[in-house]
Amino acid sequence: MKRIMSLIVLVGVLMSLLAACGSAPAASPTTAPATTAPATAEATVAATTEATVEATVEATVEATVEATVAPTEATAEPTPAAMTVVEYIMATAAGMTPEAAAALGTITIASQSPLSGDQAALGTGIRNGVELAIEQANVALAGSGVEIGFTPFDDQAQPEVGSANAKNIVSDPDILCVVGHLNSGVALASLPDYSNSSLVMISPANTNPKITESGYANAFRVVGRDDLQGPIGARFAEEIGVKTVYILHDKTDYGQGVAEFFKLEAERLGLEVLAFEGTDEKSDFSSILTPLQAANPDMIYFGGLYPQAGPLLRQARDRGIMAQFLGPDGLDSPELAKLAGDALEGTYYTTVAAPVSQFPNAAQYATDYTAKFNGSAPPFSAQAYDSAAFCQAAIVTAAVEANGKPTREQVLTAMKSLPALSGITGTYSFSEKGDPNPATYYIFATNSDPAMWDQNELTSKIESAPPTE
Amino acid sequence: MVAEANVSKQDLQRQRTLQTLRTVFMPLGQLILFIIGSAVVLGLIVVVVAFFLSRSDPKIMQTAIAILPQVMIDGMVRGFLFATIALGYTMVYGVLEFINFAHGEIFMVGGFVGAGVAYLLMQWGLLSTLPWLVFVVIALVVGMTVSGLLAMATERVAYRPLRNSPRLVPLISAIGMSLVLQDVVRLIATSSPLGFNARFETPNFGKPFQIASIPLGERAIPVQISPKAVIFIVAALLMLLALNYLVNATRLGKAIRAVAQDRATASLMGINVNQIISLTFLIGGALGGAAGVLFGMNIGTVNPYMGFIPGLKAFTAAVLGGIGNITGAMVGGIVLGFLEAFVASYLSLFTGGAFSGASYADIAAFSILILILIFRPEGLLGESTTQKV
Numbered sequence: 001m002k003r004i005m006s007l008i009v010l011v012g013v014l015m016s017l018l019a020a021c022g023s024a025p026a027a028s029p030t031t032a033p034a035t036t037a038p039a040t041a042e043a044t045v046a047a048t049t050e051a052t053v054e055a056t057v058e059a060t061v062e063a064t065v066e067a068t069v070a071p072t073e074a075t076a077e078p079t080p081a082a083m084t085v086v087e088y089i090m091a092t093a094a095g096m097t098p099e100a101a102a103a104l105g106t107i108t109i110a111s112q113s114p115l116s117g118d119q120a121a122l123g124t125g126i127r128n129g130v131e132l133a134i135e136q137a138n139v140a141l142a143g144s145g146v147e148i149g150f151t152p153f154d155d156q157a158q159p160e161v162g163s164a165n166a167k168n169i170v171s172d173p174d175i176l177c178v179v180g181h182l183n184s185g186v187a188l189a190s191l192p193d194y195s196n197s198s199l200v201m202i203s204p205a206n207t208n209p210k211i212t213e214s215g216y217a218n219a220f221r222v223v224g225r226d227d228l229q230g231p232i233g234a235r236f237a238e239e240i241g242v243k244t245v246y247i248l249h250d251k252t253d254y255g256q257g258v259a260e261f262f263k264l265e266a267e268r269l270g271l272e273v274l275a276f277e278g279t280d281e282k283s284d285f286s287s288i289l290t291p292l293q294a295a296n297p298d299m300i301y302f303g304g305l306y307p308q309a310g311p312l313l314r315q316a317r318d319r320g321i322m323a324q325f326l327g328p329d330g331l332d333s334p335e336l337a338k339l340a341g342d343a344l345e346g347t348y349y350t351t352v353a354a355p356v357s358q359f360p361n362a363a364q365y366a367t368d369y370t371a372k373f374n375g376s377a378p379p380f381s382a383q384a385y386d387s388a389a390f391c392q393a394a395i396v397t398a399a400v401e402a403n404g405k406p407t408r409e410q411v412l413t414a415m416k417s418l419p420a421l422s423g424i425t426g427t428y429s430f431s432e433k434g435d436p437n438p439a440t441y442y443i444f445a446t447n448s449d450p451a452m453w454d455q456n457e458l459t460s461k462i463e464s465a466p467p468t469e
Numbered sequence: 470m471v472a473e474a475n476v477s478k479q480d481l482q483r484q485r486t487l488q489t490l491r492t493v494f495m496p497l498g499q500l501i502l503f504i505i506g507s508a509v510v511l512g513l514i515v516v517v518v519a520f521f522l523s524r525s526d527p528k529i530m531q532t533a534i535a536i537l538p539q540v541m542i543d544g545m546v547r548g549f550l551f552a553t554i555a556l557g558y559t560m561v562y563g564v565l566e567f568i569n570f571a572h573g574e575i576f577m578v579g580g581f582v583g584a585g586v587a588y589l590l591m592q593w594g595l596l597s598t599l600p601w602l603v604f605v606v607i608a609l610v611v612g613m614t615v616s617g618l619l620a621m622a623t624e625r626v627a628y629r630p631l632r633n634s635p636r637l638v639p640l641i642s643a644i645g646m647s648l649v650l651q652d653v654v655r656l657i658a659t660s661s662p663l664g665f666n667a668r669f670e671t672p673n674f675g676k677p678f679q680i681a682s683i684p685l686g687e688r689a690i691p692v693q694i695s696p697k698a699v700i701f702i703v704a705a706l707l708m709l710l711a712l713n714y715l716v717n718a719t720r721l722g723k724a725i726r727a728v729a730q731d732r733a734t735a736s737l738m739g740i741n742v743n744q745i746i747s748l749t750f751l752i753g754g755a756l757g758g759a760a761g762v763l764f765g766m767n768i769g770t771v772n773p774y775m776g777f778i779p780g781l782k783a784f785t786a787a788v789l790g791g792i793g794n795i796t797g798a799m800v801g802g803i804v805l806g807f808l809e810a811f812v813a814s815y816l817s818l819f820t821g822g823a824f825s826g827a828s829y830a831d832i833a834a835f836s837i838l839i840l841i842l843i844f845r846p847e848g849l850l851g852e853s854t855t856q857k858v
Binding site for chain 1: 539
């Protein structure tokens with residue numbers, strides 16, 4: 001009797017469990033519109049920016065520069081047709097009256113990035129990029145009487161330090177723009193303070209969608225977003241002729257999220273999704289690979305990180321599964337090459353971060369950087385350079401309009417109305433939320449030698465407008 | 470008269486040898502029976518379910534049948550992993566009635582030591598020239614020695630001082646030991662050239678053995694087993710036989726069994742209880758270490774946290790088979806491995822992709838396990854008078 005009772009209870013529990021699990025997959029892709037939107041949004045955004053760019057540029061610059069503003073699609077070309085940020089700053093500053101320039105007083109741009117701790121290499125690169133941008137702009141602007149100062153802050157890659165720095169920054173009235181942070185978590189901790197005083201923050205490195213999705217009007221970035229890596233992966237798959245995909249993920253926010261977005265876009269593009277499987281298995285993937293081998297996909301998409309991807313790939317190749325393998329930037333680590341070795345053949349990953357050498361317009365920057373700081377420019381430093389340049393562009397525009405020292409609100413307004421300008425990492429205008437339009441995503445083919453990971457071959461570049469909702 | 474006595478003595482001798490052979494090899498028979506039984510039962514369930522589902526989609530039946538042999542092989546390999554780890558749990562439980570939760574970490578240490586040995590051999594340029602059997606033996610011997618000694622040391626430091634405390638106390642000590650070992654290994658690994666995620670280098674074992682090839686549409690699905698998995702299974706079977714021989718047919722085994730039955734009386738009979746318990750941990754640890762080496766070799770990577778989940782599942786397997794019973798541990802491991810492999814491979818196919826098999830494999834496998842334990846609380850091979858180690 002007792003046994004039967006417990007059996008009934010067990011069956012009840014199981015059924016409710018299954019019911020709970022059943023509803024989960026259906027409920028999760030609530031953000032669906034985000035990914036289906038870009039295709040249509042791209043066209044409209046491109047059209048509108050084109051129009052506004054031409055209008056504003058011609059209005060403010062008049063005949064000083066030949067306004068050869070091309071549609072944003074043209075930015076994939078090595079020589080961008082859009083006006084460069086520096087040209088824009090020069091042109092705008094030229095329109096400033098001497099009285100306004102005199103009234104400017106001290107204007108400062110701050111940077112926030114980890115200058116100490118184990119992420120100091122990247123953080124210092126960001127600070128140096130900003131410093132170089134400001135220095136070069138000051139040289140160029142020497143005639144106009146505009147001089148911009150620079151205050152670097154060390155956020156130690158810690159949210160509480162970043163937030164404390166942010167309080168210092170907003171209390172200094174001369175600081176009109178912040179370039180930072182390296183870590184999305186630190187940026188999210190500091191954003192409320194910036195936001196309260198309408199201080200513009202441009203991030204050279206934060207890819208977390210929340211940065212621009214949390215409703216902060218003052219948050220901008222010049223890199224792509226994590227939630228577009230999935231769709232970009234699907235577009236790449238289509239580009240290289242893949243017809244069927246088998247999707248695996250690691251059941252984490254990151255991995256499953258990316259995989260779901262990949263699935264939506266893949267289905268939209270007409271690829272056949274053979275399966276969508278999640279696993280927290282870390283080592284023995286045999287029971288995942290058996291059905292996979294029977295399904296015989298052209299490509300395996302793995303939403304997850306390299307410690308899992310390494311053994312998975314090895315075991316798949318050992319079994320003779322030769323499908324292409326694609327994943328998000330969670331695979332971007334030399335450790336993957338160490339774990340998977342030769343099995344890496346035919347493996348790609350998508351990322352928003354490309355080394356400085358990937359930007360055709362950044363060659364001069366790389367040389368200048370090495371000359372000034374003794375060492376090659378780390379990733380994100382070129383983006384920091386661009387971020388600082390956009391800061392300057394907004395400040396100068398606001399100063400011209402205010403005919404004197406602008407307020408932070410005026411800088412924010414100017415930032416939002418900037419035309420599409422080309423920096424050294426690409427041509428951007430900002431969406432309403434502050435995402436770059438277009439953002440560039442990179443697809444790299446992996447290298448099976450861990451020491452050569454830096455030299456992974458860039459296979460494809462895909463530009464995408466930010467999702468609009 | 471004398472001749473008669475001689476004959477009866479010979480008879481007795483022969484009888485005794487036969488007895489020994491039976492106690493050593495009978496478990497093997499039981500094990501094979503359970504492997505075949507699990508495969509047949511689960512295979513039949515799959516066929517029946519596929520039959521009902523194939524009315525709406527005939528492809529389901531084809532695919533289900535085509536991958537069936539491979540799923541069985543996967544299940545068996547997975548089962549032997551749980552089985553070899555479960556041996557260590559069951560040994561210690563048999564003697565001390567205590568769950569050594571640090572056993573999963575002993576397994577992990579074995580894997581790391583194996584990876585370290587392989588790394589050194591590679592540094593010396595011996596890895597590619599060494600015959601694979603020599604490599605396996607070296608890695609196994611070193612891994613088993615380190616793991617066995619570590620298990621013994623763990624017992625000395627963390628369990629022996631608590632032997633007469635309430636039962637929960639050493640359990641908590643074991644959990645603590647497990648965490649300590651994880652992080653000590655992490656510390657050592659990250660400051661060594663192996664790194665946190667260490668690669669287990671191996672000589673080239675060659676391509677997987679193709680057993681058959683099943684046509685599915687225009688393609689053929691291979692049924693294959695990798696040489697490493699074969700080594701794993703053979704080694705696991707040898708371990709079972711050796712352990713059975715040791716426990717059932719040697720003086721040491723008799724002493725272990727005596728301590729398991731009644732510690733106080735055993736010590737009155739002149740058995741050094743502390744020594745026997747240490748030896749039990751040494752043997753259990755060495756088996757765990759061997760499992761770690763073989764598993765690491767099979768998978769290709771090891772990391773400091775890899776022991777936790779297999780350890781937990783092996784513990785479950787030991788309970789499923791009837792904890793304290795050596796053959797039971799093996800059988801429990803095999804059944805659990807089969808359950809997981811079948812659920813992981815078929816759930817998604819049978820539900821049309823609504824459930825991801827791999828993510829719900831644990832839920833399904835453990836539910837079936839609860840069902841089995843409701844009807845056989847003493848475990849598959851457990852009896853009212855459990856044969857203790």
